[in-house]
Amino acid sequence: MDSRDDNVASLVIRHEVQAKDKNDYEQWLRKIASEAQRFTGHMGVNIIRPHDASGHYTIVLRFDSSQNLESWLESETRKRFIDEIRPTLVKEEELDIHTGLEYWFTPPATRRLQARPSKQFLITLSAIFPLTVVVPWVFKPVFAYVPLLGRPIISNFILAVVIVYLMVYVIMPRYTRLVAKWLFD
Structure with missing residues (x-):
């Protein structure tokens, strides 16, 4: 294993998007992912789209260090993008930061099924x-x-x-x- 992997920082973002705004959200995702790639230390992004009509998206951004991840989080660029998309979200975004490779070995929280x-x-x-x-x-x-x-x-x-x-x-x-x-x- 590369010792640099121990310094990798992952940002897990959860968004719940209103059904009527999914197309706008998808376009926004492409734009913000493109912008994030320009930041120092960006190592990639994974987007987990909803498999049902729920509108729950999970975005995983990887940076080569916690400092570079923090720079992205605190950037005016990201703040501007979040302000732009906020009206389409059902609730405020949820953020989790993981260092090293722990994220990939942490099972996701299970979502309880609820009948109509x-x-x-x-x-x-x-x-x-x-x-x-x-x-x-x-x-x-x-x-x-x-x-x-x-x-x-x-x-x-x-x-x-x-x-x-x-x-x-x-x-x-x-x-x-x-x-x-x-x-x-």
Whole structure:
């Protein structure tokens, strides 16, 4: 391994771009990458584009030293480019600086999948509705046999506990695995 690799500094930039501005952002990326190449110590740039409709971009810039990376970060050129693109970003950019080769051996943070609310609604409804029919039917003989448990507040509480327990511990873990492809698509 070349000893110079120990001094290499990587800048990891994360941008979340509004969907309507992706084309403008792509043009901006080409311009800023070209400008960065002119700075002392620039060793290359990698752009990881979103693989879905999210708009999450990751840009990795490499410089031969932390000092040269800092010069780029603090430059008027970069500040001007960031001011230009800021209105297209969903939130402020995230910056991480790594020295040496550590970045390439650090696993990226995993992004949690989240289903759209409409799909969450449909899955939850399709699981709860049958339970609201079956569970009271199953407990009806118990409430008839023990009249105290059949009182409205007590019976409703018991039914709610049983339905919530079944949803959280029995049905939803298995059901979401079963429909995961559709749910998170």
